[in-house]
Every structure is written in C-alpha cells, then in structure tokens.
C-alpha cells in the first residue's frame with residue numbers, strides 16, 4: 461500500500477535508454493498511487509522530474525540546459541519543485557546540489573519507490589533532499605507500473621556491467637552486474653501476459669550475460685519464457701559479443717517466438733581500436749559470430765552501434781570501420797561520435813581526434829550505412 465501524499469501535478473521527462481523508460485513507467489506508477497497527477501512533458505506542472513542519462517556529454521548537456529530553464533521559471537514561480545533521477549544522479553550525486561541550488565531533490569536508481577515521500581519532504585521542509593542508495597538492485601517489478609502500450613512491455617532482467625569497455629560510463633552509473641532470479645522473471649512475464657501483453661522486450665545493459673540463481677543462463681531463460689502460452693514475441697537488448705554464444709544462436713533458431721532482430725554492438729572495425737576499447741573481441745571474432753548466426757537463422761536482421769573518433773583512431777582504423785559496414789551489411793547502425801566521459805578508463809587517454817575530423821568520419825559512416833539500408837532493406841527493417 462502506498463500512502464496518499466499529494467494531489468500535485470508532476471511531469472516526467474525521460475532522457476535515456478529503454479531501461480530509463482522502464483524506470484519512468486515505474487516512477488509514474490508509484491506517484492499516481494500516491495495521489496500525484498502525472499501530466500505530459502512541458503510547463504504547467506508543480507513538480508518537474510527528469511530521468512537522466514550519462515552515456516554521452518550531449519545527453520548530460522540536455523539536462524543541464526533544462527535545469528537552467530527551470531531556474532529561470534523558478535524566479536517568478538518559486539513554489540515549483542525540480543528533481544532528478546537516473547544515471548546522472550548515480551554519477552554526480554550531491555555535487556549537483558551545489559552546482560544547481562534550484563534543484564530540490566534527487567533519487568537514485570535503487571530508490572524509485574521513495575519518490576512520493578521524498579517529494580512530500582521537499583514540500584514540507586523546502587530543503588534539498590536526496591535518496592541515493594548503493595546496495596540492492598535497481599529493478600523493481602510492480603503491478604502499479606504505467607505502460608504506454610497495452611501489448612508491449614519492457615522487462616528488465618539484469619542491470620549493471622562487469623565488462624570494462626574503456627569509453628563507457630555505465631559500470632560507474634549502474635554498478636556491477638546483478639540478475640533477477642529466473643523464477644521472478646517468469647512470474648512477472650506471466651503476470652504481464654495475463655494483463656494482455658503479447659510482446660516482451662527483455663532489458664539489461666549486458667542482457668545476454670544474465671545469470672540467474674542455480675546458474676540459469678540467458679539462453680535457458682529465453683527457452684523458459686517461450687513456454688508462456690499467450691506470449692507471442694520476445695525481444696532483448698543490449699547484447700555483448702563476448703556472451704553471444706552458439707547456445708544462444710541455437711535457442712533463437714529453435715524458437716520462432718524469439719524476435720528475428722539482433723542488436724550486437726561492434727563499436728569499431730579496427731582490432732587496434734577494439735583492443736584500446738577493451739572490447740574483448742577482434743573484428744574476425746565478431747564477423748565469425750555473425751556468419752554463424754546468419755547460417756542458423758537466415759531471416760535474422762542484425763543492427764549495431766559504432767563509435768567514431770575514439771582516442772588514437774587513425775585514417776587506417778577509420779577505413780577498417782568503413783570496410784566492416786560494407787562487409788557485414790547491417791540492417792541498421794547507431795553511429796556515435798566519441799565523447800570522453802570523466803571517470804572512465806579512457807579519460808586517461810587523449811581525446812585527440814579534432815571535432816571536425818570526428819564529424820567528417822561520422823558523416824562518411826552514415827552515408828555508407830544509408831546506402832546499404834536503402835539497397836538491402838528498401839522497405840526498412842522490422843526492428844521489433
């Protein structure tokens with residue numbers, strides 16, 4: 461039971477990945493149960509809550525600029541309340557209070573449940589308050605959750621990351637890997653299906669390195685979930701090439717309920733850069749896995765992520781990435797310009813590719829991918 465604490469209007473803006481979207485749906489569920497009226501993004505709220513992302517500087521800048529705007533609004537409407545949740549809270553913690561005196565509250569990824577009481581405390585005391593716990597798991601299964609879609613649901617099964625990709629802030633913001641017990645995942649998936657959900661997307665920062673109790677592996681979990689009768693489709697994201705195993709490919713091949721879309725970030729086509737990124741695979745390792753997957757599941761569509769302009773990337777390295785796009789012919793690729801994140805191992809390496817070179821290389825990759833997407837997939841791909 462959640463205590464009714466307020467009838468205030470609150471808006472929630474989500475800046476991050478699917479995990480953030482799920483967390484926003486959970487936050488909405490808890491807030492509505494406590495009597496808040498959750499309204500769409502925009503002005504006119506009593507409380508402005510932002511669910512933040514730290515993965516690139518640009519994602520953080522968007523939140524800083526929004527905080528600046530809300531500060532201005534506060535000059536004429538001092539009663540409004542501004543709060544943050546998500547990865548920036550985990551990364552910067554109370555430091556943000558000093559930088560933004562108009563910020564009223566912060567809640568960590570393991571404390572979403574405490575949002576109503578925290579806001580109530582701000583209303584009562586008008587002091588800056590934070591609840592950022594280090595232990596426990598940030599995944600919350602609750603029937604209070606407010607989904608936007610009746611037939612599709614996100615279902616986080618693990619969080620955190622034990623890999624050490626040098627550019628990535630996720631191990632800092634989401635901590636070590638923790639998996640939900642398989643029977644709890646099964647119970648929650650069955651509950652969702654009983655509510656009418658037909659398509660579930662399993663979420664995790666490293667979803668395929670899931671390891672449940674009694675060492676249930678990710679492929680085993682998928683097979684368990686395929687047994688749920690009225691569940692029609694299961695997708696998952698994001699996978700790491702290191703844990704993309706023959707067993708997983710076999711399970712996909714045997715189970716038509718598992719989505720024929722596989723997202724597998726490569727990051728670079730150059731072994732020298734992959735090593736500098738500590739990605740744990742060479743280009744040939746990755747390519748061999750894709751070839752095997754395509755052999756077992758001929759109708760699979762594969763998408764990827766690539767980072768351009770990482771520390772030390774030469775024209776030769778860039779050419780290797782271009783060759784990789786041409787050779788593998790992905791159904792789609794998310795292409796990012798490298799953004800140095802303080803606190804990551806790569807922050808000690810020089811960010812030595814000038815922005816104009818990053819932009820040019822990024823543009824070249826985009827053009828190649830656009831050509832491939834138009835030629836091989838003229839009607840687009842079904843990314844579900």
Ligand code: SAH
Nearest residue numbers: 627628665698725765766767796797798799
């Ligand atoms: N496994 C995580 C990955 C999130 S980051 C998850 O799904 O939640 C998504 C993509 O952002 C990565 O695959 C990578 O291509 C890109 N990325 C991560 N850190 C980056 C950085 N510092 N600069 C540019 N792109 C980055």
Ligand code: SF4
Nearest residue numbers: 476477513514515547
């Ligand atoms: Fe953003 Fe990454 Fe955290 Fe997801 S895991 S919310 S992309 S920083």
Ligand code: F3S
Nearest residue numbers: 621623625628630665
């Ligand atoms: Fe990030 Fe690499 Fe982990 S991309 S989430 S450190 S696998």
